[in-house]
Structure formats: structure tokens, C-alpha cells
Amino acid sequence: MFRKPHVLSAPVAFLPAVALVCTLSAWNVSALAEADTPEVTLKRGLAELLGSVKGRNNANPVELAKRLRPILERFFNFESLTRRALGPGWKDLNPEQQKKATQLFSEIIIRSYTSRFDPNSEVDVQFSRSVDMGNGRKEVPAVARYQGNAVSVAYRVEPGPEGWRVYDVVIEGVSMASNYRSQFDSIRQKGGPAAVLHAMEDKLK
Amino acid sequence: MIPSRFRRLLLPCVALLYVLEPGLAEAADSAPDNRVAGARVAKPRRGSSRPFGTRTRRHSRKKAHPLPSAAVITPEEEEIQPQASDPLERLNRGTFTFNHQVYRFLLKPLSRLTTFLVPEPVLDAVGNVFENLKSPVRISASLLQGKGRRAAQETGKLLVNSTVGLGGLWKASDRFERLKNVPEEDFGQTFGVWGVKPGPYLVLPVLGPRSVRDLVGMGADVCATPQTWVSAGNLNVWTTVGDNVQRNPERMQTYDDATKDALDPYIAVREAYSSYRTNAVAR
Structure with a gap:
């Protein structure tokens, strides 16, 4: 005799499938949520940076800067960093000068980092949970261990169309944007906005 | 069991607390936004959930206004850090x-x-x-x-x-x-x-x-x-x-x-x- 299926049997049969779908979607949601955090973006950026220089023991700083620039440009908002560094002086520049200032300043920062970077040394960066800074910006505290020293670093990030991007780096309480702003202010007060561009060009010569 | 005369008082007291508390909560909530990174965070006082120094005027019913320029401030306008005093x-x-x-x-x-x-x-x-x-x-x-x-x-x-x-x-x-x-x-x-x-x-x-x-x-x-x-x-x-x-x-x-x-x-x-x-x- 044909046995009528129990009303619960069909859903029960689907339970493992439902559970699997739920697990997968939960995993996807958590993966997406995780992908959006600044910590994950920074970890990914750092891994990419270190991966690109691995095994290049004899790379000179200029070659290293060329290699790292495209990666740094994806994770750093150089325009935002330049605007913060120039402060009120930014508005004194015309759009063409602003573009030039961004290009020159990013070159100084990239050269600065690559000249100190030794591809042979192990770098270990432990990121902590980000802190909200208001206006959508966040600060990610970290401890970087490099060449036997532990240094406290804070990455300040802001959201953009392509995800989180760094707009300032604070090392042991010293903000890069703040330090350069003091220098730019002094140059601007003495020689006007054009002097700022000249100073950057001279530095890169 | 609460005596009936206290029960009558309880409702207005709860209502009063409800009216006063949002102002206090807003003050506490707005504190992190204005905080400079690296600055020390006020710890809550013992027996209180409110951080020390975030008390507002008790009778202020006005909603706390956001910072006037917070939403429109551009990166170059941001106050970063006061420079060191260098008279010499x-x-x-x-x-x-x-x-x-x-x-x-x-x-x-x-x-x-x-x-x-x-x-x-x-x-x-x-x-x-x-x-x-x-x-x-x-x-x-x-x-x-x-x-x-x-x-x-x-x-x-x-x-x-x-x-x-x-x-x-x-x-x-x-x-x-x-x-x-x-x-x-x-x-x-x-x-x-x-x-x-x-x-x-x-x-x-x-x-x-x-x-x-x-x-x-x-x-x-x-x-x-x-x-x-x-x-x-x-x-x-x-x-x-x-x-x-x-x-x-x-x-x-x-x-x-x-x-x-x-x-x-x-x-x-x-x-x-x-x-x-x-x-x-x-x-």
C-alpha cells in the first residue's frame, strides 16, 4: 500500500540542504563584512606589498619605488594626504598646481618609505581593532616589529569608492600629515604657494 | 510589594528620567567623535555607566547639535595638531x-x-x-x-x-x-x-x-x-x-x-x- 508521506518528511529531507545554504550564505556575509573592515584592507595591502618585494634582495630604492607605487596608490589616498599636509595652502594653488603638488608629495613619501625598507628584513604587523574617528573615518592601531624594534603605528583610513584608503600614518604619535604641514606652513609663509612646489621639486632632485 | 502611594510616584519619576536621560546619552555618544586619536579616554566612574566629564546640564532638554562644520570640513581645513611653542x-x-x-x-x-x-x-x-x-x-x-x-x-x-x-x-x-x-x-x-x-x-x-x-x-x-x-x-x-x-x-x-x-x-x-x-x- 502506498504510504502517504508524513507532512514533516519533505522539509526534514531538505534540512541538510537548507542548513548548508544558510551556512554558506552566513559565511559569505561574514566574509563580505570582514572584507569591508579597514583592518582586513590593511592586511591585504601589506601582504601585497611584501609579496611584491620578496626575493628582490638587490633592488635599489628607485626600482623598489617604481614597483611599489601602483600598490601604494591603491591603498593610500595621496590626494587626501597632500591636502592635509598642505593645509590652508592647498586652496592657494590652482587645480593644475594641486595636481602637481599631489604628484610631487606622493613621490617624496614613496621614496622615503622605500629608501628605508629592507626587503631582507622580516616585517610583522599586528593590527588591532579600528577606532571610529567620526565623519566615517577610522584609525587602525598596530604594532610593527621590524629589525628587532617594536613600533606603535596608527593608520588613519577613510572610505572611498574602492574601499578603505590610508590618508595618514602616525608613528609613535608623530603624524606624517601634521609633521609636513608644519614644514609647508613655514615655507608658504616665507615664499608663497609657489615656494612649496619649488621646495618639493628641489627635494626630489 | 510596592505601596500604592509610591506606585503613584513611580510613573512620573520614570517619565522624568526618560526625558533627562537622552541628553546625557547624547553627550556620552558624541564624545568619541570629537576625540583626538591618542587622547586618553575617560573611564567610567565606579558605579556609573557614564564616563567622567561627560555630565551635561540636567535640565537641558535641547537636542545636542552636531559640530557645525563636522560634515562639510575638507581635509585641508582639518585642524591637525598645534605646533610646538618656539619663541627662541x-x-x-x-x-x-x-x-x-x-x-x-x-x-x-x-x-x-x-x-x-x-x-x-x-x-x-x-x-x-x-x-x-x-x-x-x-x-x-x-x-x-x-x-x-x-x-x-x-x-x-x-x-x-x-x-x-x-x-x-x-x-x-x-x-x-x-x-x-x-x-x-x-x-x-x-x-x-x-x-x-x-x-x-x-x-x-x-x-x-x-x-x-x-x-x-x-x-x-x-x-x-x-x-x-x-x-x-x-x-x-x-x-x-x-x-x-x-x-x-x-x-x-x-x-x-x-x-x-x-x-x-x-x-x-x-x-x-x-x-x-x-x-x-x-x-
């Missing part, structure tokens, strides 16, 4: 130029010679001994700042490194997670925690940047160092010379890092020094 800039710049030449022609060659002649592990071991000798400064500065935990950590480091670490030659305390990377304290920081302002920025010959507060603090550090009070031979002089020779390569590296990519090295060092010390006081 002309004199300081002169000393800075003098120091630069001293570093260039004397201390950097000495640094190269030290690292060439002394193997790195030996230099590290000597550095560990000097660091260990300064433990009383860090312990007393921590205690005077009310940082009991940090004082305990420093005491633990002193005990472990003096015994297991063979008088401080080996930094055995690094094997213990709780004794690793303990932020260093000194008397300049202690004065800062007590509310003393840094005062004018100074550039001292050879010694380099200091604030007036840190200069006084440096004197207190010397007084709290045990070998200052030991009259056996010239122990104090030799330990000071040894310590400075050992630390010289690191100092020269720090100086290079701060000035190499600077557009105005004097300002770069001044601002880096004052930000670093502000951060050291706050942490």
Missing part, C-alpha cells in the same frame, strides 16, 4: 646647525666606528645593562604617575633581567608576554601627567631637542639613577660615557630618519619631538 627659534636654529655639523663630522663617524668594531650582540648586551640600570627611574616615574601596573612590570623586568638575565646582559624579560614592550616612563612625562605644560622648545648643544619641562625632568632622571650617588671611582662618568656611546648609532639613525626626507629639517625634528613627547605623556 633663531637661537635654536643656530644650535641645530651647529649640532648638524657635530653629528656629521663627529658623532656619525663615531657611530660607524662603534658598529664596525663592536659586534651587534655585544652592543645589544651592553645596551641591556644600561637599560636595566635605569629601572629605578622608570619605576619611580611610573609610581609618581599613579601607574601601579607599569611600576610592577618594570620591577618584574628588573628582577628577571638582573637574575636570569645575568645582571641585565640578556633581556630575559622579553620571554614573558606581560613584561615585553612596556612603555618607558621618565620624569619629564611625570611632570606632563601632573599637568605641567612643555614650555618653550629648546635645542641644546649636542644633546639636541628638549622642552623646558623635559630638561627639568632630565635632571630628575639623573637624580633618580642609583649610580649618580655611588662614589666608587668615576663610575657615574664611565656609565654615562658608555651609555651614550652605545646609544649613539640608534640616535644617529633616528636623526637621519627625521631629517632625510624633510623639506625643513629643523621644523621636522621640532614637530616630531613635540608630538612624540605629547604621545608619551598620554599613553
Whole structure:
């Protein structure tokens, strides 16, 4: 005799499938949520940076800067960093000068980092949970261990169309944007906005 | 069971609390947005969920307004950090130029010679001994700042490194997670925690940047160092010379890092020094 299926049997049969779908979607949601955090973006950026220089023991700083620039440009908002560094002086520049200032300043920062970077040394960066800074910006505290020293670093990030991007780096309480702003202010007060561009060009010569 | 007359009073009281509380909650909520990174966060008072210093006027029913320019502020308009007070800039710049030449022609060659002649592990071991000798400064500065935990950590480091670490030659305390990377304290920081302002920025010959507060603090550090009070031979002089020779390569590296990519090295060092010390006081 044909046995009528129990009303619960069909859903029960689907339970493992439902559970699997739920697990997968939960995993996807958590993966997406995780992908959006600044910590994950920074970890990914750092891994990419270190991966690109691995095994290049004899790379000179200029070659290293060329290699790292495209990666740094994806994770750093150089325009935002330049605007913060120039402060009120930014508005004194015309759009063409602003573009030039961004290009020159990013070159100084990239050269600065690559000249100190030794591809042979192990770098270990432990990121902590980000802190909200208001206006959508966040600060990610970290401890970087490099060449036997532990240094406290804070990455300040802001959201953009392509995800989180760094707009300032604070090392042991010293903000890069703040330090350069003091220098730019002094140059601007003495020689006007054009002097700022000249100073950057001279530095890169 | 609540008596009926109290029950009648209860409802208006709850309603009153409901009206007053949003104002207090908003004040507490808005605090992180205005907080500067690195600034100390107010801890809640015992028995209260409200951080100390966030109390608002009790009868203010007005909704807290957001900062007028918070939403429209552009990156270049952001207030970043006040610059160091430098009324003696002309004199300081002169000393800075003098120091630069001293570093260039004397201390950097000495640094190269030290690292060439002394193997790195030996230099590290000597550095560990000097660091260990300064433990009383860090312990007393921590205690005077009310940082009991940090004082305990420093005491633990002193005990472990003096015994297991063979008088401080080996930094055995690094094997213990709780004794690793303990932020260093000194008397300049202690004065800062007590509310003393840094005062004018100074550039001292050879010694380099200091604030007036840190200069006084440096004197207190010397007084709290045990070998200052030991009259056996010239122990104090030799330990000071040894310590400075050992630390010289690191100092020269720090100086290079701060000035190499600077557009105005004097300002770069001044601002880096004052930000670093502000951060050291706050942490």
C-alpha cells in the first residue's frame, strides 16, 4: 500500500540542504563584512606589498619605488594626504598646481618609505581593532616589529569608492600629515604657494 | 510589594528620567567623535555607566547639535595638531646647525666606528645593562604617575633581567608576554601627567631637542639613577660615557630618519619631538 508521506518528511529531507545554504550564505556575509573592515584592507595591502618585494634582495630604492607605487596608490589616498599636509595652502594653488603638488608629495613619501625598507628584513604587523574617528573615518592601531624594534603605528583610513584608503600614518604619535604641514606652513609663509612646489621639486632632485 | 502611594510616584519619576536621560546619552555618544586619536579616554566612574566629564546640564532638554562644520570640513581645513611653542627659534636654529655639523663630522663617524668594531650582540648586551640600570627611574616615574601596573612590570623586568638575565646582559624579560614592550616612563612625562605644560622648545648643544619641562625632568632622571650617588671611582662618568656611546648609532639613525626626507629639517625634528613627547605623556 502506498504510504502517504508524513507532512514533516519533505522539509526534514531538505534540512541538510537548507542548513548548508544558510551556512554558506552566513559565511559569505561574514566574509563580505570582514572584507569591508579597514583592518582586513590593511592586511591585504601589506601582504601585497611584501609579496611584491620578496626575493628582490638587490633592488635599489628607485626600482623598489617604481614597483611599489601602483600598490601604494591603491591603498593610500595621496590626494587626501597632500591636502592635509598642505593645509590652508592647498586652496592657494590652482587645480593644475594641486595636481602637481599631489604628484610631487606622493613621490617624496614613496621614496622615503622605500629608501628605508629592507626587503631582507622580516616585517610583522599586528593590527588591532579600528577606532571610529567620526565623519566615517577610522584609525587602525598596530604594532610593527621590524629589525628587532617594536613600533606603535596608527593608520588613519577613510572610505572611498574602492574601499578603505590610508590618508595618514602616525608613528609613535608623530603624524606624517601634521609633521609636513608644519614644514609647508613655514615655507608658504616665507615664499608663497609657489615656494612649496619649488621646495618639493628641489627635494626630489 | 510596592505601596500604592509610591506606585503613584513611580510613573512620573520614570517619565522624568526618560526625558533627562537622552541628553546625557547624547553627550556620552558624541564624545568619541570629537576625540583626538591618542587622547586618553575617560573611564567610567565606579558605579556609573557614564564616563567622567561627560555630565551635561540636567535640565537641558535641547537636542545636542552636531559640530557645525563636522560634515562639510575638507581635509585641508582639518585642524591637525598645534605646533610646538618656539619663541627662541633663531637661537635654536643656530644650535641645530651647529649640532648638524657635530653629528656629521663627529658623532656619525663615531657611530660607524662603534658598529664596525663592536659586534651587534655585544652592543645589544651592553645596551641591556644600561637599560636595566635605569629601572629605578622608570619605576619611580611610573609610581609618581599613579601607574601601579607599569611600576610592577618594570620591577618584574628588573628582577628577571638582573637574575636570569645575568645582571641585565640578556633581556630575559622579553620571554614573558606581560613584561615585553612596556612603555618607558621618565620624569619629564611625570611632570606632563601632573599637568605641567612643555614650555618653550629648546635645542641644546649636542644633546639636541628638549622642552623646558623635559630638561627639568632630565635632571630628575639623573637624580633618580642609583649610580649618580655611588662614589666608587668615576663610575657615574664611565656609565654615562658608555651609555651614550652605545646609544649613539640608534640616535644617529633616528636623526637621519627625521631629517632625510624633510623639506625643513629643523621644523621636522621640532614637530616630531613635540608630538612624540605629547604621545608619551598620554599613553
